[in-house]
Amino acid sequence: MSQSAVDVPPKGGFSFDLCKRNDMLTQKGLKAPSFLKTGTTIVGLIFKDGVILGADTRATEGPIVADKNCEKIHYMAPNIYCCGAGTAADTEAVTDMVSSQLRLHRYQTSRDSRVITALTLLKKHLFSYQGHVSAALVLGGVDITGPHLHTIYPHGSTDTLPFATMGSGSLAAMSVFEAKYKEGLTRDEGIQLVAEAICSGIFNDLGSGSNVDICVITKGNKEYLRNYMEPNPRTYVSSKGYSFTKKTEVLLTKITPLLERVEITEVGEAMEE
Amino acid sequence: MSIFEYNGSAVVAMVGKNCFAIASDRRLGVQLQTIATDFQRISKIHDHLFIGLSGLATDVQTLYQRLVFRHKLYQLREERDMKPETFASLVSAILYEKRFGPYLCQPVIAGLGDDNKPFICTMDSIGAKELAKDFVVSGTASESLYGACEAMFKPDMEAEELFETISQALLSSVDRDCLSGWGGHVYVVTPDEIKEKILKGRMD
Numbered sequence: 050m051s052q053s054a055v056d057v058p059p060k061g062g063f064s065f066d067l068c069k070r071n072d073m074l075t076q077k078g079l080k081a082p083s084f085l086k087t088g089t090t091i092v093g094l095i096f097k098d099g100v101i102l103g104a105d106t107r108a109t110e111g112p113i114v115a116d117k118n119c120e121k122i123h124y125m126a127p128n129i130y131c132c133g134a135g136t137a138a139d140t141e142a143v144t145d146m147v148s149s150q151l152r153l154h155r156y157q158t159s160r161d162s163r164v165i166t167a168l169t170l171l172k173k174h175l176f177s178y179q180g181h182v183s184a185a186l187v188l189g190g191v192d193i194t195g196p197h198l199h200t201i202y203p204h205g206s207t208d209t210l211p212f213a214t215m216g217s218g219s220l221a222a223m224s225v226f227e228a229k230y231k232e233g234l235t236r237d238e239g240i241q242l243v244a245e246a247i248c249s250g251i252f253n254d255l256g257s258g259s260n261v262d263i264c265v266i267t268k269g270n271k272e273y274l275r276n277y278m279e280p281n282p283r284t285y286v287s288s289k290g291y292s293f294t295k296k297t298e299v300l301l302t303k304i305t306p307l308l309e310r311v312e313i314t315e316v317g318e319a320m321e322e
Numbered sequence: 323m324s325i326f327e328y329n330g331s332a333v334v335a336m337v338g339k340n341c342f343a344i345a346s347d348r349r350l351g352v353q354l355q356t357i358a359t360d361f362q363r364i365s366k367i368h369d370h371l372f373i374g375l376s377g378l379a380t381d382v383q384t385l386y387q388r389l390v391f392r393h394k395l396y397q398l399r400e401e402r403d404m405k406p407e408t409f410a411s412l413v414s415a416i417l418y419e420k421r422f423g424p425y426l427c428q429p430v431i432a433g434l435g436d437d438n439k440p441f442i443c444t445m446d447s448i449g450a451k452e453l454a455k456d457f458v459v460s461g462t463a464s465e466s467l468y469g470a471c472e473a474m475f476k477p478d479m480e481a482e483e484l485f486e487t488i489s490q491a492l493l494s495s496v497d498r499d500c501l502s503g504w505g506g507h508v509y510v511v512t513p514d515e516i517k518e519k520i521l522k523g524r525m526d
Contacts, residue, residue, distance in 0.1 A: 068423030079325040082377075082426060085446040108452065113465060116452045137450035142418050181422065291474045297489040298522040300505070305516040307369050 083111050084136050088256020090218030091121060091132035092246045093189045094230065095211045096239035099196045099267035100189035103243035104132045105218065105251050106276070107258035114258065118276070122264045126151050126162040128271065129190030130264045131171075134216035135203060136183040143184050147171050164190040164197035168207060176205025185215045191266050218250025218257040225249045236265065244278050251280065325426050328353060330501025331376035332463035333363055334492055335432040335442045336475065337456060338484035341512040342440040344372050344432040345492045347463070347523075349504040350379055359504040359525070367393050368403040369516070370434040372509055373413070376461035377427030377447065385425050389413065406433030406441040410451055417449030424448050428460040438513045463502045466495035485510045485519065493523050 075081055091104045108116035123131050123144040129151070133140025147170045151162045168188055175182055186201040200213045212230050214222040225246040234242065243263055250257045261278040264271065330351050335344040350361035364374040365386050373389065375382040392412060396404050404412070410431050417425060424447045432442045444458035445451050452458065456475050459467035470491040479487060489508055496503040506521035 062419075063421055064419050065423050067420055067425065071423050071426070074325055074426075079323055079328060082325055082424070082447045084448055085450040085452065108450075110446065113468065115446075116454065119452065136448070137452075138414075138418055138421070138446065138448040141414075141450060142421075290476045291487070293486055293490050297486060297493065299519050300522050301520040303518040305518070307513070307515055 084138060085110050085115055086136055086256075088218070088254070089121065089134040089216030090214065090222050090247055090250025090254060090257040091134050091187045091216050092214045092222050092226070092243055092250075093132065093187045093198045093200075093212065094226065094234070094239060094243060095189075095196050095198050096234040096236060098236065099191045099265065100198055101236075101239045101243050102130055102132050102187060102189050102264045102266070103247045104262050105247055105257040106260045106262060107251075107256070108137055109256060117259050120262065120275070122262050122273065124148060125167050125188070126155070126190065128192055128266060128269075129162060129164055129167050129188070130266060130271070130273075131167070131189075132187040132215070134185045134187075139182045139184040140186065143171065143174060143182060144186070147174070161192060162190075163192040163194065164188065164199065168199050168201065171201050172205045172207050175201065175203060180204040187213055187215050189266060191268050196266075214246065214250075216250070216257065218254035221249045221253040222246035236267075240265065240274075240277075248278070248280060323353070326377050326428075327462055327501055329377070329379040330499070331363060331382075331461035332467060332492065332496050332499065332502040333374035333376045333430045333460045334467050334471065334488060334495075335374065335430050335444075335458050336471070336479075336484060336488045336491075337440045337442055337454075339478040339480055340434075340438045340440065341481045341484060341510060342432045342434065342442060343481075343484045343488045343508060343510045344374050344430065344442075345488050345506055345508040346374050346376070347461075347492070347496050347502040347504065348507055348520075349502055351501060354500070356504065362507070364507060364509060365390075366516075367409065367433075368397075370511065370513075371404065371406055371409055372432050372511065373409075374430040374432070374460070375427045376430070377425075381425045381427045385416070385427055385429070388416065392416075406431060406435050406443075409433065410441075410443050410445075410453075414445060414449035414451050417445060417447065421448050430458055430460045432511075434511060434513060461502060463495045463499035466498045467491065470495045481510050481512050481517070485517070489519075489521055493521065497524055 093102045104121035108119040180203045189198045247261045260276045263274040263277040332347040346363040350358035457471040505523045510517045
């Protein structure tokens with residue numbers, strides 16, 4: 050009884066202690082909450098010198114757009130980036146976790162991370178949760194063995210491909226790739242093709258929208274072009290803005306002045322060597 | 323009925339020029355019956371950091387107590403207050419830990435970071451962070467709030483104008499939601515002071 054009173058931070062992993070209560074509430078007829086999903090169009094392709102990843106920037110909560118400009122291209126290592134589709138919390142948590150595991154591995158081995166390492170760590174985690182961690186990923190990077198592009202499905206299966214698309218807009222983007230992809234694309238051709246594929250997802254799929262993010266990874270260099278294209282600017286901006294004729298009625302006001310924070314640094318004596 | 327509609331709630335936060343405002347409604351209900359009209363949804367973590375929690379009221383209070391505990395531990399160890407970005411990561415981790423049996427609430431975090439730069443973010447019930455540069459909303463009235471804030475928000479508003487905008491957005495949105503309302507509670511925080519105001523709204 051005293052153990053549950055002290056809320057000691059646990060050692061990591063999931064905790065299931067609210068499951069019974071939530072099941073009871075669901076049985077009483079209260080529907081479970083819907084999570085933030087990234088409807089999404091995410092793509093990747095291999096070009097002459099490396100890998101280009103692209104993603105849209107819309108995050109949805111059911112039919113509502115929750116975030117008009119979210120970041121779906123996550124950092125894994127200086128030479129590896131990962132786009133995520135599915136439940137937003139899962140893609141963020143899984144990529145953050147593998148990113149820190151890769152960093153520790155780099156410190157241990159004194160070598161740059163390889164894409165296959167990230168791939169194995171991700172697929173092992175996702176398979177062990179049997180698809181309940183709903184993250185569909187497009188992983189791309191350039192390491193000592195060359196450029197690599199992989200897709201990872203929520204149940205843990207992976208594919209290695211020269212060009213890949215995932216998410217609700219994947220069919221729209223894949224049609225563009227299948228028509229126009231060829232081997233040995235230059236950087237500009239590759240960027241243009243990725244932007245076209247994402248735009249096709251943005252305009253044709255309702256789960257994707259807003260802007261295009263692109264990440265170009267080559268040997269020894271990476272460029273993260275956030276909001277590379279903004280094909281959906283707001284067209285109804287009123288220059289005057291909103292003005293309120295009636296003021297809000299206030300019942301009670303309490304003003305707490307904040308004292309200025311003064312930093313007291315005590316100059317200590319140096320330790321005797 | 324969704325689990326978030328059991329108690330009803332509306333929380334919104336907006337960014338201004340070197341200041342932020344966070345507002346919530348005041349109703350606590352059990353489905354369609356109102357049992358309190360002065361429920362506190364926004365809580366202070368430290369002078370420049372506030373968290374508003376919408377959703378199931380019991381989880382709102384439990385989660386608030388856990389977060390205050392973790393922040394006090396942090397203050398004892400680090401001898402300083404937590405930055406808003408750090409606090410948002412802490413809340414996200416605490417919520418994701420319960421990924422398969424989540425806390426049934428959606429937090430809205432608002433704070434002033436370094437150089438008095440305002441920071442706001444919201445999360446879904448499993449900790450997916452959503453950073454915004456203008457406004458964030460949460461609760462049963464969220465759909466109306468999205469619309470009202472999109473229309474009324476202007477960048478770089480001063481504290482007075484920000485208060486007026488957020489109050490109007492909140493009151494007009496909760497008027498269109500049966501489960502939230504009964505007045506409003508607004509905090510406008512600038513580097514020098516915290517202004518807490520209670521608004522008069524429709525009591526239905």
